[in-house]
Amino acid sequence: MMMTSRKPAPSSLVVNGVPLTIRPIAGEDTVRLMTLHAGLSERTVYQRFFGVLPQLSVGQAERFTHVDGVDRVALVAEAAAGHLVAVGRYDRLPPDGHAAEIAVVVADDYQHHGLGTLLVTMLRSHAHAAGVTEFVAEVLSDNRDMQDAFARAGLVSRTTHDHGVAHLVMPLS
Numbered sequence: 487m488m489m490t491s492r493k494p495a496p497s498s499l500v501v502n503g504v505p506l507t508i509r510p511i512a513g514e515d516t517v518r519l520m521t522l523h524a525g526l527s528e529r530t531v532y533q534r535f536f537g538v539l540p541q542l543s544v545g546q547a548e549r550f551t552h553v554d555g556v557d558r559v560a561l562v563a564e565a566a567a568g569h570l571v572a573v574g575r576y577d578r579l580p581p582d583g584h585a586a587e588i589a590v591v592v593a594d595d596y597q598h599h600g601l602g603t604l605l606v607t608m609l610r611s612h613a614h615a616a617g618v619t620e621f622v623a624e625v626l627s628d629n630r631d632m633q634d635a636f637a638r639a640g641l642v643s644r645t646t647h648d649h650g651v652a653h654l655v656m657p658l659s
C-alpha cells in the first residue's frame with residue numbers, strides 16, 4: 487500500500503498506581519510480549535484467541551511485534567519498570583485495506599481501568615487518519631467487556647452472531 491507510516495504519539499496514564507506509557511510496539515518487545523502473554527489468565531487468553539495458548543512461540547511473538555505502521559499497527563502499554571500490561575492492534579484487510587481487524591488484550595490485573603477503551607480510542611484515531619474506513623472484530627458473543635469498550639470508544643457496531651462468535655463491523659466516520 488503506497489502510504490506513509492505515521493506512528494501514533496506516545497501517551498501516559500496511571501493505572502493501579504503504576505505509571506504507564508502507551509507507545510507503538512517495536513521489534514525489541516518480543517520477549518516482553520511473550521512475558522505479558524504467559525502471565526494472562528486462561529480466560530483472558532481464551533477471549534483473545536478463542537483457544538488454549540499458554541505461551542506465544544518466538545515466531546508468533548515476532549510476527550506480533552514486527553509491524554510496518556501502515557498495514558499493521560500496534561500499541562503497547564508499558565509500565566515504568568519496563569514490562570508490558572496491554573497491547574492493541576489493527577491489521578488492514580484485503581482487498582484494498584480500507585477495513586482493518588482490531589484486537590486488544592489487557593493483563594488481568596489492569597482490566598476495568600479504562601485501558602482497553604483508551605487503546606481502542608487511540609487506534610481508532612490513528613486508523614481514521616490513515617484512511618481506514620471501518621474496523622471489524624471477532625469477539626465471543628458473551629464478551630461484553632470488549633463490546634462495551636468499543637462502544638465507549640465511540641464505535642457503533644453492526645453485529646451478527648455465528649456459533650457463539652460476534653462479528654462486529656464498525657465504521658470510523
Ligand SMILES: CC(C)(COP(=O)(O)OP(=O)(O)OC[C@H]1O[C@@H](n2cnc3c(N)ncnc32)[C@H](O)[C@@H]1OP(=O)(O)O)[C@@H](O)C(=O)NCCC(=O)NCCS
Pocket residue numbers: 529530531533534588589590591592593596597598599600601602603604623624625626629631632633634635
Ligand atoms: C476486553 C478488554 C480488552 C477490555 O479492556 P479493559 O481495559 O478492561 O476495558 P475498560 O477498562 O476500558 O472497560 C472495562 C470496564 O472498566 C470500566 N472503566 C473504564 N474506565 C475506568 C476507570 N478509570 N476506572 C474504573 N473502571 C473503569 C468501564 O466502565 C468498564 O466497565 P464495565 O465492565 O462495567 O462495562 C479486556 O477485558 C481484555 O483484555 N479481555 C481479554 C481479551 C479480549 O477479550 N479481547 C477481545 C478480543 S479481540
